[in-house]
Amino acid sequence: MSVGNGSHRAGNRNGKRKPQRYSAFGLFKRGLSRSDWPRVWQERPLKSTYDVVIVGGGVHGLATAYYLAANHGITNVAVLDKGYLGGGGSGRNTAILRSNYLTPEGVRFYDRSLHLYENLADELNFNVMFxxxxxxxxxxxxxxxxxxxxxxxxxxxxxxxxxxxxxxxxxxxxxxxxxxxxxxxxxxxxxxxxxxxIIRHDAVVWGYARAADAHGVHLHQNTEVTDIETAGGRVTGVRTNRGEVSTPVVVNCTAGWSTLISDMAGVDMPVxxxxxxxxxxxxxxxxxxxxxxxxxxxxxxxxxxxxxxxxxxxxxxxxxxxxxxxxxxxxxxxxxxxxxxxxxxxxxxxxxxxxxxDMTPDYSPIMGPTHVDGFHVDVGWGTYGFKAGPVSGEAMADTVANGRPPEIIAPFGIDRFTTGQLVGEKGAAAVGH
Known part of the structure; x- marks a missing residue:
């Protein structure tokens, strides 16, 4: 389902908050003065309705939220995490980056991610220590x-x-x-x-979180999704431990917990x-x-x-x-x-x-829309999800905004497991790094 339209972009420009920048002397001065530092991201109330709800506050969920706002002007977005941002796979991986995969589809995909990582510190104004x-x-x-x-x-x-x-x-x-x-x-x-x-995984998470927040995205920690509401084959909202939220679009970015969230929407996945x-x-x-x-x-x-x-x-x-x-x-x-x-x-x-x-039979991810209108998945990453954070966020944001997956993730759709067009990456991912 596409949610990219002019009304979102207009509201975006009015509500955007630029991240604070400090010179080297400014950083030194603040360190000596012991003054309170501004929060990296704000604590906002959970609204009753959002244009997009992203489940999972790791690098994939935060990158999707950031690129929805930065590239498509969609800012009425909530990122929900049952714990703290980056507390799942994004905080437990060994932060190795590469693009030397086996299949042409995989190589193109991860190479795009590597190029995004190379420029990420400059784009987010945050040192990700690559x-x-x-x-x-x-x-x-x-x-x-x-x-x-x-x-x-x-x-x-x-x-x-x-x-x-x-x-x-x-x-x-x-x-x-x-x-x-x-x-x-x-x-x-x-x-x-x-x-x-290698890169600092916590720095990547914080950089994306700060940048998404600056665009007006709501980041909600300790907010667990307990059910996904559907009607007539489409998403209508989510239930959380903090109340119900109405939304036409839900993006599942929960890695190892992905099947539990997809089951709530009635979507079976080979994970x-x-x-x-x-x-x-x-x-x-x-x-x-x-x-x-x-x-x-x-x-x-x-x-x-x-x-x-x-x-x-x-x-x-x-x-x-x-x-x-x-x-x-x-x-x-x-x-x-x-x-x-x-x-x-x-x-x-x-x-x-x-x-x-979250392991798939062909060691490749599952990305894009599902048979439930408005329910999108960015899962099946196995041992190499952190490498794909930027390109996954960019591609999933494009999918949500335009209503169809871009070419770079077209081979990774869930329907490949019924058509038999698998993307076998085991030869390049058996160890994971």
């Missing part, structure tokens, strides 16, 4: 190496910087990796993707939810200059700007809503990391956690 340090996927056998060469050629055809490098080049980029031939899993080569890197665990070490002097991923060992590692090593693996082999870590995961992860980089054996593990991943 470090384009490169992304390296290791191959330990001939089959993996063939897959990496396949991905490299697909990437190059889409204009993405990606190439297969040999062990000598790998050693130059990451001296601490064991590239000898007498290891259990010798490194035969790697897919090197220079534009990839399962599984935990994905990660861990972080004590901070040390920076030594890891790129992101390292091993699909064979099911592990990836990067170093933050604070010096911590962030580790992760593949999703747990069961469906669950649990977000607790396990000793089995920590032991297995540590063993695989030490096989790659023996010198880190003396580093201490500080903490571990888990997030919820």
């Amino acid at each position: 470090s384009q340090r490169g992304h390296m996927t290791l191959a330990h056998n001939d089959n993996s190496l063939r897959t990496l060469r396949w991905r490299a050629e697909v990437n190059k055809l889409q204009g993405v910087d990606s190439e297969v490098i040999d062990p000598d080049e790998i050693k130059k980029l990451v001296p601490y990796l064991d590239t000898s031939t007498d290891t259990r899993y010798p490194i035969l080569g790697a897919l090197y993707h220079p534009p990839g890197g 399962t939810t599984s935990p994905l665990q990660a861990a972080v070490t004590e901070p040390v002097k920076p030594f890891l200059g790129t992101v390292v991923v091993s699909g064979t060992l099911h592990v990836y590692v990067s170093q933050t700007d604070r010096g911590e090593l962030v580790f992760g693996a593949s999703v747990d082999p069961f469906t669950s809503y649990s977000m607790r870590g396990s000793l089995e995961f920590a032991e297995g992860l540590a063993g695989h990391v030490l096989e790659l980089m023996p010198p880190v054996s003396k580093m201490r593990l500080l903490r571990q956690w888990a997030g919820l991943c």
Whole structure:
């Protein structure tokens, strides 16, 4: 259902509030004066009606709200989250960005997101701390190496910087990796993707939230959706723990909880939810200059700007809503990391956690409208949803405003599971990063 019209745009210009800008001296002065800082976003009353309600206050929901306002002039929008903004998958991921996927559809999609991330700090006037340090996927056998060469050629055809490098080049980029031939899993080569890197996930969430709020979008924390009202095959409103809200459009951006929300609207989705665990070490002097991923060992590692090593693996082999870590995961992860980089054996593990991943059969997202008029989904992200935050928000905003999905997300519609036109990304997303 399209909601983009002139009346929304007119109200938008009158109600827009620009984010506060400070010079370097201004920041220093405020820090010394201990004066109260303005809130990043406002607390507003929950209205009885909105043009668009977005369920889920993570990067996907906030980006959708921001681009609805910034690109289409639609500001009578509410973002509802049952907890706090960024408290779900957006706050539990390892914030790795890349676009070196396997299918042409996936490469184009994630490359657009990467370009949006590159300019996000300037657009939002908020430092999102994007470090384009490169992304390296290791191959330990001939089959993996063939897959990496396949991905490299697909990437190059889409204009993405990606190439297969040999062990000598790998050693130059990451001296601490064991590239000898007498290891259990010798490194035969790697897919090197220079534009990839890491970013601060909380900064991305806060930047989008502040920018959306400045356009007049209402951000409601601790507001749980308990039901979605429909009549005659179309959305009419939502029920929350704070009251009922009338709306013709609902966008589901709830990641691991997506099937629960879609069920409320009567929309079945081929999505399962599984935990994905990660861990972080004590901070040390920076030594890891790129992101390292091993699909064979099911592990990836990067170093933050604070010096911590962030580790992760593949999703747990069961469906669950649990977000607790396990000793089995920590032991297995540590063993695989030490096989790659023996010198880190003396580093201490500080903490571990888990997030919820919404997995689809073909490892690609489900985006766009559904058979219920006005109910849109932006779900099925598995282990790589944070990479797609900006482009998903841009595309979903376009879908809502114009009443049809743009070409960049057309392959990801829910109807592909009945037509058989799947977008198989498992070869590039089995480890998740």
